[in-house]
Amino acid sequence: MYSRAYKSLISIPPILWVGVFLLLPYALMFAHSFWLVRDGFIVHQWNLRNYAKLFQHPVYLEVLFRTMRIAASVTLLSLALGYPLAYYMSFCAGVRKELLYQLVIVPLWVSYLVRGYAWKTILGSDGVLNGFLQYLHITNEPVAYFLYSPFAVVLVLTHIYTPFVFLPLYASLEHIPRNLVEASHDLGASPRATFLRVILPLSFPGLLAGATFAFVLSLGDFLAPLLVGGPSSIMIANIVQSLFGTAYDWPLGAAISVCILTMTVGLLFFTERLEKRWAFR
Amino acid sequence: MSSAPPSSLQSRAADASPSASALLEVRGIAKRFGAREVLKNISLQIASGEFLTLLGESGSGKTTLLRLIAGFEEPTTGEIWMSGTRLDSLPPYRRRVNTVFQNYALFPHLSVQENVAYGLRVTHAANAEIPSRVTQALRMVKMEEYATARPGKLSGGQQQRVALARALVNRPQLLLLDEPLSALDANLRKQMQSELKSLQREIGITFLFVTHDQEEAMALSDRIALLKGGELEQVASPREIYTRPATSYTAQFIGQTNLLRAEICGGIATCGSLRWPTCSTADGSAVFSLRPEAVRLVGETPLPPDAPRFRATVHQQIFSGSSEQLEVDCGGQLLRVRIPAQGTLTGEHEFTFFPADAVHVKESLP
Numbered sequence: 001m002y003s004r005a006y007k008s009l010i011s012i013p014p015i016l017w018v019g020v021f022l023l024l025p026y027a028l029m030f031a032h033s034f035w036l037v038r039d040g041f042i043v044h045q046w047n048l049r050n051y052a053k054l055f056q057h058p059v060y061l062e063v064l065f066r067t068m069r070i071a072a073s074v075t076l077l078s079l080a081l082g083y084p085l086a087y088y089m090s091f092c093a094g095v096r097k098e099l100l101y102q103l104v105i106v107p108l109w110v111s112y113l114v115r116g117y118a119w120k121t122i123l124g125s126d127g128v129l130n131g132f133l134q135y136l137h138i139t140n141e142p143v144a145y146f147l148y149s150p151f152a153v154v155l156v157l158t159h160i161y162t163p164f165v166f167l168p169l170y171a172s173l174e175h176i177p178r179n180l181v182e183a184s185h186d187l188g189a190s191p192r193a194t195f196l197r198v199i200l201p202l203s204f205p206g207l208l209a210g211a212t213f214a215f216v217l218s219l220g221d222f223l224a225p226l227l228v229g230g231p232s233s234i235m236i237a238n239i240v241q242s243l244f245g246t247a248y249d250w251p252l253g254a255a256i257s258v259c260i261l262t263m264t265v266g267l268l269f270f271t272e273r274l275e276k277r278w279a280f281r
Numbered sequence: 282m283s284s285a286p287p288s289s290l291q292s293r294a295a296d297a298s299p300s301a302s303a304l305l306e307v308r309g310i311a312k313r314f315g316a317r318e319v320l321k322n323i324s325l326q327i328a329s330g331e332f333l334t335l336l337g338e339s340g341s342g343k344t345t346l347l348r349l350i351a352g353f354e355e356p357t358t359g360e361i362w363m364s365g366t367r368l369d370s371l372p373p374y375r376r377r378v379n380t381v382f383q384n385y386a387l388f389p390h391l392s393v394q395e396n397v398a399y400g401l402r403v404t405h406a407a408n409a410e411i412p413s414r415v416t417q418a419l420r421m422v423k424m425e426e427y428a429t430a431r432p433g434k435l436s437g438g439q440q441q442r443v444a445l446a447r448a449l450v451n452r453p454q455l456l457l458l459d460e461p462l463s464a465l466d467a468n469l470r471k472q473m474q475s476e477l478k479s480l481q482r483e484i485g486i487t488f489l490f491v492t493h494d495q496e497e498a499m500a501l502s503d504r505i506a507l508l509k510g511g512e513l514e515q516v517a518s519p520r521e522i523y524t525r526p527a528t529s530y531t532a533q534f535i536g537q538t539n540l541l542r543a544e545i546c547g548g549i550a551t552c553g554s555l556r557w558p559t560c561s562t563a564d565g566s567a568v569f570s571l572r573p574e575a576v577r578l579v580g581e582t583p584l585p586p587d588a589p590r591f592r593a594t595v596h597q598q599i600f601s602g603s604s605e606q607l608e609v610d611c612g613g614q615l616l617r618v619r620i621p622a623q624g625t626l627t628g629e630h631e632f633t634f635f636p637a638d639a640v641h642v643k644e645s646l647p
Contacts, residue, residue: 183386185373187400
C-alpha cells in the first residue's frame with residue numbers, strides 16, 4: 001500500500017523522539033549509576049559501590065519499603081473508592097452517566113500543585129478541618145497529625161490517583177455485555193452472585209490496569225510528600241530528587257532510580273501478562 | 282357484615298388463578314417505554330409441553346413480551362402467572378424460566394462445561410450431581426467433546442448448542458428462545474430447526490420461541506401467536522393460521538396471498554368480474570384472502586357447480602421447479618396464481634377456485 005521509503009520516512013520522528021528523550025536519558029542514568037563522586041566531581045570510574053550503599057545504609061531500604069507501603073495503601077483506597085463509583089455509573093446511573101463522568105474527569109484538568117495546596121488549607125493547623133472540629137468541640141486544639149504525615153500523603157495521592165483507577169475500571173465495566181448479566185439472573189443467580197461470578201471476573205483486566213496505575217504512579221511520586229508530608233513520610237523519589245539536587249550525588253541517585261525503574265518495569269510486565277491471560281474473545 | 286358463604290369466597294379465589302391446563306398465562310399485559318406503547322393488552326395462554334411461537338416484524342413487541350416473562354422488564358399493567366404462582370412480581374432469578382439469548386450470551390471467562398454448570402452452581406444444586414447433569418446436557422446437544430473449550434473458540438452453531446444446554450440444565454418449566462437461530466447461516470439454521478423441534482418433543486419442556494421468520498414459525502410451532510404493533514393479531518396452529526387467517530395482515534404475513542376487496546350481496550361476493558358464493562351473510566364490502574395455490578386452471582380438478590370460472594391473461598410466469606408462479610390479469614384485477622409445473626402459458630386461460638378457499642378476513646389497519 002505505502003512504499004517502503006514512505007514508511008521509513010514517517011517513522012523517523014517517533015524514533016528520534018524516543019531515542020533522544022527516552023533511551024538516551026535512560027542510558028545516561030544507567031551509566032551514572034556505575035560511576036562515583038569524588039571531591040564534588042563525577043568520576044567516570046566503573047564500580048558497584050552505589051548499589052552496595054543501597055543495601056548497607058538501612059535508610060534507603062526503609063524509605064523504599066515505606067514508599068511501597070504508601071503506594072499499596074493508595075492503590076487499595078483508590079480501588080475501594082473507584083470500583084463502587086465505576087460500578088454505580090456503569091450499571092445504575094442511567095441518564096446521569098455523562099454528567100457524573102465529567103465530574104470525575106474535571107479534577108484531572110486541575111494542576112496537581114493546586115490540588116496539593118488545597119489539601120494544605122484543609123488539613124493545616126488553622127485549616128478547614130481543624131477549625132470545624134474545634135467549632136464542634138470534638139477537639140480542643142488543632143490535630144497536628146492531619147498535615148505533614150504519611151496519612152496526609154496517602155490522602156492526597158488517593159485523591160489524585162482515584163480517577164486513574166476509575167477510568168480503566170469504568171471502561172472494562174462498560175464493555176461487559178449486558179445480556180451476560182441478564183443471562184446470569186436468568187440462570188438463577190442473585191445480584192450478589194452475578195457480581196462475584198460474572199461482573200468482577202470480567203472487570204478484572206480493568207481492575208488490574210487501575211491498580212497498576214495507582215501503584216506505579218504513587219511509587220514515583222515526590223510532590224505529595226513535599227507538599228503535605230513531613231520528615232516521617234519521605235518517599236524514595238524525594239531521596240532521588242535531593243541526591244540529584246542539593247546532595248549532588250548523581251551516581252547514587254541514578255542507582256536508586258535504576259532500582260525503581262527495574263521494579264516498575266517488572267510490575268508492568270507482570271500485570272500485562274496477567275491482563276492478557278484474563279482477556280477473552 | 283358480609284353474608285357470603287365461605288364456599289363462594291373460595292370460588293372467587295380460584296377464579297383469580299389461571300386455568301389448570303395452562304402452564305403460563307399472560308393476562309392483560311401492557312408495556313410502555315416512556316410515551317411508546319410497545320404492548321397493548323396482551324392475553325395469552327401456553328399449555329404445558331406446547332411449542333408456541335411469537336411471530337412478528339421487528340418492533341411488534343415480541344421480544345418485549347419474552348423479556349417480561351423472563352423478568353428483565355416489568356409490565357406496566359397486567360399479570361403473568363405460571364403454574365399457580367404470580368410471576369411478574371418475582372425477580373428473574375426466582376422464576377423457573379430459562380432463556381436462550383439471541384447472541385447466546387455465553388460467559389466468555391468460563392469454559393463450555395462451566396457455562397452449563399453455572400445455573401446449577403448458583404442455585405446450589407448438590408455438588409455431586411453437577412458433573413453428570415452437565416455431561417447429560419452437553420450430550421443432548423452433541424457438544425460433549427467441547428466441554429473444556431472457551432466459548433470464544435466455538436462457531437455460531439456450536440455456541441447456540443451450548444446456550445441451549447445451559448438453559449436446559451436447570452430443567453425449567455418454560456424455555457424462552459429469543460430469535461436463537463437468526464445469527465446462523467441458512468443451512469445450519471434449517472438443521473438447527475429440526476434438531477430443536479425433536480429436542481423439544483424428546484424432553485417435553487414448553488418452548489416459547491420468538492422469531493420474525495414466518496417459515497421458521499410454521500416449521501416449528503404447535504401454535505403461532507402473531508403480533509402486530511403490540512397487539513395479538515391471531516393465535517392459532519400453523520395450519521389454521523395459514524388456511525383460516527383472521528385478518529388481512531395475517532393472510533399477507535404468513536405465506537403469499539391475494540387480497541380481494543369484494544361486495545357481498547345475498548350470499549354472493551363480487552370483485553370485478555369474479556363472483557363466488559360465500560357463507561358470510563352480512564351484505565356490504567368485505568376483504569377475502571385467496572391463496573395463489575387455491576386458483577387452478579379449469580380442467581385440472583373436478584369442480585363443484587358453484588365454483589366461479591373466469592378468463593384471465595397471463596402477465597408473467599416464473600418457473601420454480603415443481604410449480605409455476607403466474608401473475609394473471611382478470612379484468613383489471615391482478616391475481617397471483619401457483620399451479621403445478623406444466624410448460625409455458627401464454628394469452629388467455631380459464632381459471633377457477635373453490636369458493637371455500639376465499640377466506641373472509643377482517644381488514645387490518647395499516
